[in-house]
Amino acid sequence: MFNSTTRRTFLKQTGVLSVSSMLPLSVLPLDSRFKMGLQLFTIRDAMAKDPIESIKYARSLGYEDGEIYGYDGENDTYYGIKSKEFKKNLIDLDFTISSGHYDFSSRFNEPMENLERYVDQCIKGSHNIDSNYITWPWLAPEFRDIENFKILTDKLNKIGEQVTNAGLEFAYHNHDFEFTDHNGEQGYDIILAGTDPSLVKLQMDMYWVKHSSKKSPSELIADNPGRFVMWHIKDMDKVTRDYSEMGNGSIDYKTLLSTIEKEDLQYYYIEQGGNFAENSMKSITDSAEYFKKNLQRYL
Structure with a gap:
């Protein structure tokens, strides 16, 4: 682990020194x-x-679990670190990884055997870091039409079966484009109807549901029991509708989280994709403080 001088340099570079460099767990x-x-x-x-x-800094703020991104399947690395070595670091930090976002979209048009090979790599990495969920996080713009959503559902079912057979769980994460109207059809309706609930779970991005869906998060959960096992929780700027730190935006999370059905929920993740008031590390600091004070009681 880093010595105090290196740690101070890192905190200064990332803008955390302005918050606090010595926060207790x-x-x-x-x-x-x-x-x-x-x-x-x-x-x-x-x-x-x-x-x-x-x-380590996120852990000091009270975050105990995370969702990763950026896995290199060919080299079996997370952030340039071999998966087993990465797990050792997580144990030292008393931090778990319950889900990961993996780069399936870039392989959308490749032969199915290429996608299956990549899924096998993701399974290996997930097992090595004791992560329960492999999540499809994104669909590139060129594939966001009705015919490709139908192709997507077939791919999701096949990946779900492959992941499930390996003893893990598979999920799909939404953005806004799934709720776009295509002459009376929506991609999300196709995903919901065309995927096997036992193989393909759902990760709800509450921001994007509030931003673009005609249905509320509560309605989607009620209409699809057993499926929404993970949530992304992030706030919406009151003016621009862009991302915002928790508590600074327009989404009434006190009402939402206090009333929404949580029976199927397994994990949630606070997130802010950008539009930081100051910087990303200050953002997770402010969001953690607000969340612990005002919202964590509901979860």
């Missing part, structure tokens, strides 16, 4: 059912400089 309330999670893509700039020190 936060303790979750005794009645919390879930670990407070962080989608590490939020701090991707800091992760690029030093992933372990970045996670």
Whole structure:
């Protein structure tokens, strides 16, 4: 682990010194059912400089679990670190990784055997870091038409079966484009109807549902029991509708989280994809403080 001088340099480079360089580990309330999670893509700039020190800082804020991104299947590395070595670092930090976002979209038009090979690599990496979920996070713009959504559902089912047979779980993460109207059809309806609920779970991005769906998060969960096992929780700027730090935006999370059905929920992750008030590390600091004070009691 880093010495104090190196740590101070890292914190200064990532803008954390202005917050605090010596925050104590936060303790979750005794009645919390879930670990407070962080989608590490939020701090991707800091992760690029030093992933372990970045996670260490997030852990000091009270985040106990995370969702990763950027797996290199050919080299079996997360952030340039071999998966088994990465797991050792996670153990040292008392931090878990419950899900990962993997680059399936770039292989959308490749032969199915290429995609299956990549899935096998993702399975290996996930097993090595004790991560439960492999998640499809994105569909490139050129594939966002009705016919490709139908092709997508077939791919999701096949990947779900492959992942399930390996003892793991598979999920699909939404953005806004799934809710775009295509002459009376929506991609998300096709995904919901065309995928096997036992093979393909769903990760709800609450921001994007509030931003673009005619249905509320509560309605989607009620209409699809057993499927929404993970949530992304992020706020919406009151003016621009862009991302915002928790508590600064327009989404009434106190009402939403206090009333929404949580029976199927397994993990949640606080996230902010950009539009930071100051910088990404200050963002996860402010969001953690607000979340622990005002929202964590509901989870």
